[in-house]
Amino acid sequence: MSEIVKRLLKEIDSKSTKKPDKAIIYAVDGNRVDIRMRSSSTVIRNVEVSGSTDNLEPGDEVAIIWLDNRPLVLSGGFAGEAAAGFDVSELSNTDIENIAVKISRFISGGVSDIGNEEEVWPTQGEVVISDVEPDAPAPRMLWLDIS
């Protein structure tokens, strides 16, 4: 038996079920959305949205969290778009970590490695942290684009 099959059997035998952390927008109806999980055949109705629904459209993939057994869609929190730039040369590693931590709280996601040349958030691309011009002469800017 392959290791993969063994692992699956172990999961089958276990009683825990991991709740999904992503969903597809099925419909946008005012301030609520209907979503479906990636592999799900059914639609979950009337899901609350943290943030604005203005820029959500059917088919969008969004991050969700679960509260009291109901999903909550994280739309990014802004009706429009926001961007901020920081001169990396003037930031200490601690500063960068702090920025990362604050944003990770905002989207309830995690920051894996802020030091990489380019780091795309694993959730929605709602927040993109990147050195937009890695080869450009100093100062190099750390850009946070939040949409």
Add this chain to the structure above:
Amino acid sequence: MGIPGGNTFPLERVIDARIEIEDSHVRFDYFPISETNLYWTDYFVSYADNGTLYRVALKENMIWYCEAIVSPLDTFTATWHSVPGFSVRTGSNLAIEDGYLFYQDEVTGAVKRILVSSLPQLGSKPSDPETVGPAGRTETVQIAAISATECYVFPMSETGSDRFTIEYCVGSTSSAWDGKYYDGAVGVPHVAAYREANTDYVYFTDALRTRTFYIKRRNGFWSDVRTVLPIDVLDDMSSFEFTGISSIDGLPILCGRLRRSYGNIDMLVYMIGPEEFTAGRDLFIDTYVEQSYRGANMVKVGNYLVYDFPFGRYIAKGTSAVDINNPDVISSSDELLNFNLSKTSNEPATFSCQLKNSFSPLLVSGAEIKVYVSINEFERYVGKFNIDGIVLGNESFSKPTMIGARSSCMKKLAQWKSDAPYDYWSQTKLTANPKDLSDVVITTGLFEEDTLHDGLKQRTLNEDGVLYVNAKATRNGMIRADFIHNSMMIKPRFGLALNYYRETKGQAAERLGISSDEVEETDYGHSGIFALVEDSDRGFVLNLYYVHDNTWSLQAQATNVPLMVATNFSVMMKFKDGHIRVYYSSGTAQNWVLAINHVFDHETWMPWKRAELVKGDAIGRGAILLNGITNTTTSFPFSIDDDYIPLLDNTGFPTVDELPPYLADRAKVNVGGEIINYASRSRNELITGLKASPGEVFISNDKSKEFSQIFADLRTRNYIRQTMTWPATRYVTAVSVYVNRLNYPDDGLFLWLSRDVSSTKPVGTRFVKASVLSEDIPENGGWITFLFDKPTEGKSGDFIVMTRGVDAAHPNALSYYSVGMNSSSPYTGGLCQTFSDNTDRFTTVTGDMLFKMHAAPITPNGSYSIMVETTPELSAMAGYYNNMALYVSAGAGIGNTYRIYDYVWGANVSTFYLEREPIALDLTSEFTICPTLYGLTRTDQMAHGKEKVDWWPDNPSTTCTRVDYFSSNKDKSLADYFEIIGRKAGVRKFYYDYLIEQDIPPAYSLAMLTKNNFLANMQVPYQFSGTIDLEYRGGKTVLRLSSSDVTLIVDGLPQEVIAVSNISGSVLVSSWDEFLSIWANGELIHSFVVPTNDPDNFYFTGTCTQDVFLTVREADIRIDNLLLDTNASGISLINQVIGGRRFYYQETRDDQLRLFNVRKQFLTQTYPASIATSYSETDNNIATRVRLEGGAIHEHIDADAMRQYGNIYYEGNMSEIYTEEDAKSFTLDTFNELILRGKTRTITGPAYIEIEPNEIFSLQLPNKDDSGDVIELINIADLSYDFSNTESEARFDMQITGNIVSSQEV
């Protein structure tokens, strides 16, 4: 000894045991047909009776018949033969019920019935098959028979319908469903019906046969349409097409084709209904093979199940899984060596045993095992278990067979896993004052709080302000809103909507063919069904509109609506599967007046906009609309200082003089937020497209242009001069000359009028001039006009001079102008000369310039004016347009507006005299004459563009003070969810403990509860007399049912009366917080909002003297929503739905799944000598003070416990708490659970099988210090039984571990 069933504990006992094994799983095998083959059919039905299988087919409008004695099952030898004389309507179907065949006659279209068993005897069609329903029909129908004499029909065209209704037919009558099924696709649904407990279940597929629905009907009430499978109509990964439903000894079995995407899931299945269908281990018939199964259903032949279809059949042995007691699958053994049975709450009981031998091929894993123990030859049933595993023994080597099993129902729950995250909802309920803006969301309009009337009103007029209710979108539902209209001068336009949907930005962009970035607020499409109170010429009306992407379509109107100013006016709309009812209630009236009763019927639109976007997504939201109508128009731009407002139309704006003196201050308008009083109104005309004119021509040389003649070339800095004879002194406005441009000179041309030539001023003294740019001069010659800044007086002797720009050579000598000349018939009133700086002298040329001199028609007296070319629309009356305005609609100076203070008509040119100097006009300018309001009083002046102008006699005066919104979904209780999950797992029998279970007349009822939040189910007799009263909150809130209406009574006063005829059958009343809802046979009758600040007492009473069966289960607690996790077991889902509530479930010994809250308590018992006990205690994990927080908060202490243990605090959060009543109840339950943990008793002794975990057992026992006896109440936590049967002895003992609830010394 005093134990209940006292023979359980005899001191002398003879014990024996036996087991019964049933291989209960239903397994189908395929059998090809052996009778003659029809090869194909249009439709097929079959049924069985007394071992005979009757098969009927429809082929080419003919009825074919086949009858087979099914013994043995796999050897059918019958022959199909046609029954002559029948002609069945093409596209219709066949139905069989109670031995009768139903079909639609080809000629008359009537539905007819004939006894199936008579078919073989018929040489031809009988002369008079009985008609069911109308005697004739034009449309083709699909038939679903429900009894020998009744059927449901689905009328549609021959090719199907994208929407259809249903009729119930009996005798010669029919009654139609009040709604419609709107599919969106065209096709013929598959239909069938089933009757159980006086309720008809009508099943049908959608047009494409990918989903199966049902609707219930009883006593004339039709439920909402619900899905069978997939549960969610939007499930596009699963599809279920049912083929037939039938009764197997009273068990409804639905068969069909179930498909799921991503794999090879395409199978024929059977499920047990009739509502929450089973989908556990007993499901599978076979994999699907492409052929016609339509009409095929399950029949019982002997002890066999047969799924019969035209070209074959599946046959299985019947088992207890389908309530068939079939000896072929049952075996029994009394060679039981021993068994152990352990029970604990909320988990499957475990059973293990040893047998001397394996005794039967039926002994397989998954088989059911029933255990019986006899004590002194009195046999007791221990329970039913499902075998988990078997280790076969060998009797020759004295090796026993070992069996492990679990309690049957609980094993089903543990083994079944959900295959989708189904999202279940109870009724959506909302009541709110819109002013709070927390329960409504604005989509259009500006609003403000109306503090006087305590509500929300709009800040604008003549603009629909829409707010949707912030509650879940639903398919069917009701909305009610209260309004106060406070102005006699503003016409009302207010009301509400269901199925409201505002499209997204992307959808708006796609519909309009623009990018998302370009979408403006006004571009969004709004859709819904609106009921609005409006003013018509004949008084106030209620109008019903379909709105589709902002297109309004009036569908129905109710007149004579008694709206009164400053009086509450309520509007209510109910929507149920296309059936729209609009009611109103005025002032303090209790009765709702049904104003509009209408069925949605639009040729192309669906009732739900979302269903047009995605098939099946038939939902929408509730909304309210506020507006006030006065006369409204659009302004043209006017400035901050202007004393007039230019308008498109000024009718309907009454002047001060036209208004009664006491309303004189109502002559005001709102323009873009500026409130402006006005005194007068101009004439109301709008004339567009007036072209600017340079003025009347008073001298000209406009003869034929002789291009062969030389032009006076202006190649160098030359001047050309033309003199003329003046008829009189005139105010010159412009001069037109004929000019030709050659190549591309950079400079333009100058023209001026000069006089007073002298030797030092050879071209005279210039007194007015104008210029024209190079690009405005035509390359091939044409008239150009030099327009002077203002009319200038010219007189005899004045002449024209023209020249080029300063650098006449640019860009080169080949780029220059030529002035058009005329030499063959020269102008006689003057001369044309050229002048050269080089020669410094004039030279008379042959011919004359072509020119026209323009002048203002009258002396302007220094005023500002605009001249236009006279058109037929212009009045010839002097001063006709005075006080109107001239708007520059195109060309130079566009966007400016000028007030007209005088007007002179001319045959060619008309002149408007203006208040101020016009800006930047030229001959490209075009004008519009527009009406005005003038004589303004402005306090907050602003400049305005083209803006909405509203007559503003009052501030907006319609206020909404309340909105209620309810979906039609039945409230679901904990018990309902328990059953939904259980049935999916394959459990079919449930047991509940009841708070109320009585079947007596309300007039004699003593039913009472000390709670208000619960669901009550009633079976109400048809046409009962008197009243049935459900009294909540100590009788202060009463829901009164009579045979004509349902009334809400608060504090003894009727509040709302809902007319409903003969409410009866299955009636559900849900009381939850401030909401009281009632359903009859699945149809929402009404939802009320009630006070909540009264005591928690419920009474059931009334004057009805007929029996009403009333039940309230312990678990009839409303649960708002449940999202079933996918891939979760039934047990974990049930634990999820129970949550923090103190409910327990277990399997009863008669195979029912029990859900309960209050533990069953036995009577006090004396001490049985054979029982041994032990005692232990702890203060770990107990609490004497408990606080729970959720939607409400409650804290509880128990004085005795506090004294004994001290202050041990526990605090918890519980999402299940919605109300204060919940908080109290859950806190007390939690306290009782925690305090129980302190003292534990273990009891060992002879088995007593009637008790179960979580029951409270009362026993007289030795005190813990043996100082005497106590009577203890013991909550049973764990329970185990041991049975052994050896050659030397038989033993059947039990051990109980329980918590001591109370202890009392004897």
